[in-house]
Amino acid sequence: MKYLKPWWSDGGGLLHxxxxxxxxxxHLDLDLDLxxxxxxxxxxxxxxxxxxxxxxxxxxxxxxxxxxVWGRADQLHPKGREPDPAAESAGRLLREVRALGVPFIPRxxxxxxxxxxxxxxxxxxxxxxxxxxxxxxxxxxxxxxxxSSQAAPGDGGDxxxxxxxxxxxxxxxxxxxxxxxxxxxxxxxQENEVLGxxxxxxxxxxxxxxxxxxxxxxxxxxxxxxxxAHEAADKPDWEAEKTTESRNERSLNGxxxxxxxxxxxxxxxxxxxxxxxxxxxxxxxxxxINDGMNSTHNVNFSQxxxxxxxxxxxxxxxxxxxFRRDPVARTSQxxxxxxLHLNSHTNSEQTLPGTNWTGFLPLxxxxxxxxSEDLLHDLDINIFDEISLMSLATEEGFDPMEVxxxxxxxxxxxxxxxxxxxxxxxxxxxxxxxxxCEGGATGSSSDLESLxxxxxxxxxxxxxxxxxxxxxxxxxxxxxxHGDLAFQHLFHNHTYHLQPSGLESTSNSFSQYGKSQKIQGxxxxxxxxxxxxxxxxxxxxxxxxxxxxxxxxxxxxxxxMLSRHYLTDLQMSLIRDIRRRGKNKVAAQNCRKRKLDIxxxxxxxxCNLQAKKEILKRERAQYxxxxxxxxxxxxxxxxxxxxxxxxxxxRPVNPNQYTLQCSQDGSVLIVPKELMAPGHRxxxxxxxxx
DNA sequence: TCCGCTTGTCATATA
DNA sequence: CTTATATGACAAGCG
Numbered sequence: 001m002k003y004l005k006p007w008w009s010d011g012g013g014l015l016h017x018x019x020x021x022x023x024x025x026x027h028l029d030l031d032l033d034l035x036x037x038x039x040x041x042x043x044x045x046x047x048x049x050x051x052x053x054x055x056x057x058x059x060x061x062x063x064x065x066x067x068x069v070w071g072r073a074d075q076l077h078p079k080g081r082e083p084d085p086a087a088e089s090a091g092r093l094l095r096e097v098r099a100l101g102v103p104f105i106p107r108x109x110x111x112x113x114x115x116x117x118x119x120x121x122x123x124x125x126x127x128x129x130x131x132x133x134x135x136x137x138x139x140x141x142x143x144x145x146x147x148s149s150q151a152a153p154g155d156g157g158d159x160x161x162x163x164x165x166x167x168x169x170x171x172x173x174x175x176x177x178x179x180x181x182x183x184x185x186x187x188x189x190q191e192n193e194v195l196g197x198x199x200x201x202x203x204x205x206x207x208x209x210x211x212x213x214x215x216x217x218x219x220x221x222x223x224x225x226x227x228x229a230h231e232a233a234d235k236p237d238w239e240a241e242k243t244t245e246s247r248n249e250r251s252l253n254g255x256x257x258x259x260x261x262x263x264x265x266x267x268x269x270x271x272x273x274x275x276x277x278x279x280x281x282x283x284x285x286x287x288x289i290n291d292g293m294n295s296t297h298n299v300n301f302s303q304x305x306x307x308x309x310x311x312x313x314x315x316x317x318x319x320x321x322x323f324r325r326d327p328v329a330r331t332s333q334x335x336x337x338x339x340l341h342l343n344s345h346t347n348s349e350q351t352l353p354g355t356n357w358t359g360f361l362p363l364x365x366x367x368x369x370x371x372s373e374d375l376l377h378d379l380d381i382n383i384f385d386e387i388s389l390m391s392l393a394t395e396e397g398f399d400p401m402e403v404x405x406x407x408x409x410x411x412x413x414x415x416x417x418x419x420x421x422x423x424x425x426x427x428x429x430x431x432x433x434x435x436x437c438e439g440g441a442t443g444s445s446s447d448l449e450s451l452x453x454x455x456x457x458x459x460x461x462x463x464x465x466x467x468x469x470x471x472x473x474x475x476x477x478x479x480x481x482h483g484d485l486a487f488q489h490l491f492h493n494h495t496y497h498l499q500p501s502g503l504e505s506t507s508n509s510f511s512q513y514g515k516s517q518k519i520q521g522x523x524x525x526x527x528x529x530x531x532x533x534x535x536x537x538x539x540x541x542x543x544x545x546x547x548x549x550x551x552x553x554x555x556x557x558x559x560x561m562l563s564r565h566y567l568t569d570l571q572m573s574l575i576r577d578i579r580r581r582g583k584n585k586v587a588a589q590n591c592r593k594r595k596l597d598i599x600x601x602x603x604x605x606x607c608n609l610q611a612k613k614e615i616l617k618r619e620r621a622q623y624x625x626x627x628x629x630x631x632x633x634x635x636x637x638x639x640x641x642x643x644x645x646x647x648x649x650x651r652p653v654n655p656n657q658y659t660l661q662c663s664q665d666g667s668v669l670i671v672p673k674e675l676m677a678p679g680h681r682x683x684x685x686x687x688x689x690x
Numbered sequence: 691t692c693c694g695c696t697t698g699t700c701a702t703a704t705a
Numbered sequence: 706c707t708t709a710t711a712t713g714a715c716a717a718g719c720g
Contacts (some may be wrong), residue, residue: 533698555708583709585698591712592697 534578541571550575551582645670 535547543550544565553561558579562572638655645653659676661669 581699584700584711587710588698588712591710595712 534574534581537574538578541574543567543571543575545575547578547582550578551586 532547538547545561562575567575638660641660642653642655647653653670657672658670659673661671663669
């Protein structure tokens with residue numbers, strides 16, 4: 001925060017508050033990270049801090065620049081330490097903030113500007129840059145800034161001037177005439193692009209209306225978010241992940257300017273300022289959509305969070321988003337997507353060079369010739385088998401029982417679970433040999449997809465089977481009917497999507513398979529790419545349940561589910577295999593965890609016991625030392641006593657002939673040693689009492 | 691190529 | 706007997 005001070009100090013009497021609201025209790029499952037521009041301390045100040053709660057952090061910048069106070073809001077205000085607020089409080093608060101027409105935008109957005117401003121060297125420059133940002137956006141990616149905002153750079157980019165934007169005419173009256181307000185507002189509108197809805201002509205009133213409508217829809221969406229929370233939890237993850245993926249792509253493409261402060265400082269230290277400016281500001285569409293009472297805030301609200309996540313993932317965690325690309329999100333492609341889009345990734349490098357799927361099938365051999373060996377590895381043969389299955393499935397008279405024949409391989413047991421054998425043992429055995437699809441790159445051969453796999457390997461070696469052998473789908477695609485159907489099926493059948501949200505196994509399998517699939521087919525549909533083996537099998541057999549369901553469902557529900565659906569023996573067998581493997585996979589993971597815990601606990605025990613042993617050793621040494629001291633003292637005492645003792649005749653007592661004995665009553669006796677035989681001691685002691 | 695690690699799977703024991 | 710779970714053993718993949 002200290003980096004922001006120069007700029008914020010210039011802000012005058014406004015309270016600049018960044019508040020991170022943890023609204024999990026609202027079932028938003030989101031963290032809000034907003035900048036709020038508020039008038040000098042009001043009740044909202046208290047409530048904002050209150051709403052921040054213990055699970056969130058609120059950063060406040062002093063409303064009084066002279067004070068120079070910077071720090072966490074909860075350190076500036078005692079209420080910040082109060083208990084976590086009720087969800088209603090937070091919701092009500094936000095509504096009130098919105099009602100005040102207080103502009104706010106995600107912190108990350110502000111951070112970007114602020115950091116850039118700091119990099120520019122002075123606070124005034126910051127304003128200038130902010131204005132320039134709007135101006136640059138006009139000719140940049142956004143290309144939508146209105147003319148009035150372009151006039152801002154003339155006076156150093158003072159956003160006050162930019163506030164004359166037609167869009168902000170209404171807002172200008174409600175919001176304080178604060179430079180930051182306008183800029184933030186513009187940034188807030190940019191946030192709306194997260195959903196991929198770019199404003200092309202924001203300055204026009206018609207577009208403005210559309211904007212409002214969209215924003216209103218967003219507001220409704222957010223308002224009902226609480227109600228839909230549970231539904232959202234049940235929704236396929238691809239919906240949410242699609243957004244995330246979209247953001248990732250945007251980030252990687254430089255169309256996302258939501259940077260965290262940390263990210264930006266990393267960039268500051270590594271990039272020339274010019275590039276940084278472009279990075280931060282170049283594509284910032286100065287769209288202002290906040291018209292006061294409307295729901296703009298809520299829009300920013302929800303998008304702010306996603307932006308934050310997006311940025312982090314894109315900037316730090318996902319240098320290569322190949323594998324982070326959500327498989328399911330790909331299915332969000334329009335249903336009309338032809339097979340051509342099987343490899344229509346954002347990253348051109350992920351596409352097959354010079355390859356287009358419409359031409360790929362009939363020309364697959366040539367394409368392999370034309371591409372690198374790496375490409376050959378990328379050709380996951382699985383896709384061919386699945387395509388075949390899908391194609392068959394779309395054909396009239398498709399019989400699932402024919403499927404095993406497709407998978408059967410003469411020289412392997414890869415009848416797999418799909419083998420018509422109902423012997424579960426043989427089925428699972430065959431499955432075990434299927435490390436296959438993932439092992440394709442390494443030449444493992446007894447696979448479900450082995451048919452095509454072998455063909456592919458042959459292709460790698462320089463021999464290319466006949467295209468129709470390699471891709472029996474080709475004939476159907478040639479017809480222009482079956483192929484499309486099959487491909488559309490690949491795209492549109494989302495029934496068996498991998499839902500790794502809760503299933504540990506799936507995520508694990510992804511972690512493993514994802515690596516191998518790195519080499520695996522980019523030919524695969526994005527949906528299929530990250531599907532596990534079982535998921536692909538289930539899909540191939542048209543099993544109407546997801547692997548996740550099959551595995552996690554309680555046995556009663558599982559049986560009910562099976563009874564409710566007509567399933568072939570083959571399907572039943574596969575389902576049970578999937579369930580067994582899924583359960584066992586989780587069990588194995590738990591078992592390993594337990595084993596590790598046990599080992600760790602044992603190691604701890606060993607350490608503790610060793611420590612105890614050392615302590616005991618030291619104690620023993622101390623006791624021995626004390627004993628020796630006592631012995632020495634006793635010895636000295638003996639000598640001293642005997643040196644003073646005299647017998648009846650006044651002669652010194654020889655310590656070698658006598659010994660001292662302590663009686664029970666405390667008296668000390670001098671006893672001749674020869675009389676110290678056990679039976680005689682007591683009697684003689686008394687006679688020799690001194 | 692070898693080695694160690696991780697993970698999935700199977701077989702088997704146990705509850 | 707069936708089912709779920711636990712665990713040893715094995716294999717494959719990866720770095």
